Amino acid sequence: MPNPISTVAIDGPAGSGKSTVGAALAAQLGFLYFDTGVMYRAVALAALRLTISHEDGEALAALAHRLHIEVLPPTIDDGRQYTILLDGEDVTWVLRAKDVEALVSAVARHAAVREEMVRQQQRIAAPGHIIMVGRDIGTVVLPNADAKIYLIASAEERARRRHAELIAKGDTIDYERVLADVRERDARDSSRAVSPLRPADDALIFDCTGMSVQETITRVLALIREVVDAG
Ligand code: DC
Numbered sequence: 001m002p003n004p005i006s007t008v009a010i011d012g013p014a015g016s017g018k019s020t021v022g023a024a025l026a027a028q029l030g031f032l033y034f035d036t037g038v039m040y041r042a043v044a045l046a047a048l049r050l051t052i053s054h055e056d057g058e059a060l061a062a063l064a065h066r067l068h069i070e071v072l073p074p075t076i077d078d079g080r081q082y083t084i085l086l087d088g089e090d091v092t093w094v095l096r097a098k099d100v101e102a103l104v105s106a107v108a109r110h111a112a113v114r115e116e117m118v119r120q121q122q123r124i125a126a127p128g129h130i131i132m133v134g135r136d137i138g139t140v141v142l143p144n145a146d147a148k149i150y151l152i153a154s155a156e157e158r159a160r161r162r163h164a165e166l167i168a169k170g171d172t173i174d175y176e177r178v179l180a181d182v183r184e185r186d187a188r189d190s191s192r193a194v195s196p197l198r199p200a201d202d203a204l205i206f207d208c209t210g211m212s213v214q215e216t217i218t219r220v221l222a223l224i225r226e227v228v229d230a231g
Contacts, residue, residue: 005029005146005228006128009137012151013197014185015158017208017216021151022133023081024217025224029131033081034071034124036134036141037104039117041095042069042086044104054106061112069120105185109192114140135189138200147227149220150199153209155182 008031010022019035026033043064046052052059070085084092094100107113114136121141125132132141138148159179166173189197199205204223208216 005224006130007125007142007145007147008131008224009142009145009148009200009203010131010133010151011135011137011139011148011197011199011203013158013189015162015182016151016153017161017213018133018151019081020213021208021217021220022131024213025221026131028217028221030129032130034121034130034132035082036117036121036132036137038071038082038084038095039064039069039120040108040113041100041104042067042084042091043113043117044100044107045091045095045097046086047107048099048103054103057110057112060107060110061116064113064116105188105192109188109194111194114194135197136195138203139198140195143200147224148200148203149223150203150205151216151220152205152207155179155186157209158182 008025008029010018010025012018019037022035023033025031043060044054046063046067047054047060050063052063054060068085068087072083072085074080075083075090080092082092083090084095118136118141121132121134121137124130125142132145134141138145138150156179159175159182162182163173163175163178166178186197204227206216206220206223211219
């Protein structure tokens with residue numbers, strides 16, 4: 001009999017569609033969807049509010065340790081995939097603000113911050129039936145995940161998606177600027193010393209450039225089923 005699947009790791013660069021695909025797969029499999037990026041964003045937001053320097057790894061790690069970050073099913077029907085509570089406050093949309101976006105990579109590069117986040121993420125994933133999405137899930141957080149997907153798309157395609165999202169929100173930023181930001185973020189996430197963005201040796205690399213969301217979901221689900229059947 002094939003192994004029943006319980007933990008799925010989905011990693012990849014910013015904007016590759018990990019969250020959309022992860023959430024849809026979780027809904028189809030009846031699993032919990034957990035986006036680990038929100039935890040780093042929550043620490044960045046709290047650091048901004050408390051004016052803790054992004055260079056002070058120890059203070060940031062202590063902050064990460066004492067913050068209470070909860071990820072719940074959506075509590076409001078406003079297009080959100082989940083509700084994030086930071087010490088009880090709904091910060092779901094605040095975590096997407098530009099000042100958080102600008103700071104989060106600098107927060108995520110500290111080893112002490114990552115250790116704390118990884119510990120919390122492993123605790124969350126322990127009961128299983130979870131699709132965990134991030135940058136280091138297959139390599140560090142869940143090295144024994146039942147299936148590991150590394151989702152990629154060209155920088156141009158990811159910038160197009162991000163640009164469309166920003167324009168829809170009323171932003172007037174131009175595409176070239178968004179593309180430059182995507183490239184800069186990729187370089188930062190893949191060149192950091194601790195847990196750089198890279199596929200696990202046993203990850204299935206899936207390039208969804210030029211594919212619709214639905215096609216990507218269908219094909220990734222088929223890949224996961226193949227892994228399970230082979231197990
Ligand atoms: O996926 P996202 O854009 O919400 O991630 C926000 C930041 O956190 C991004 O700079 C990468 C970092 N991150 C990380 O280092 N490890 C993770 N598991 C998830 C996110």
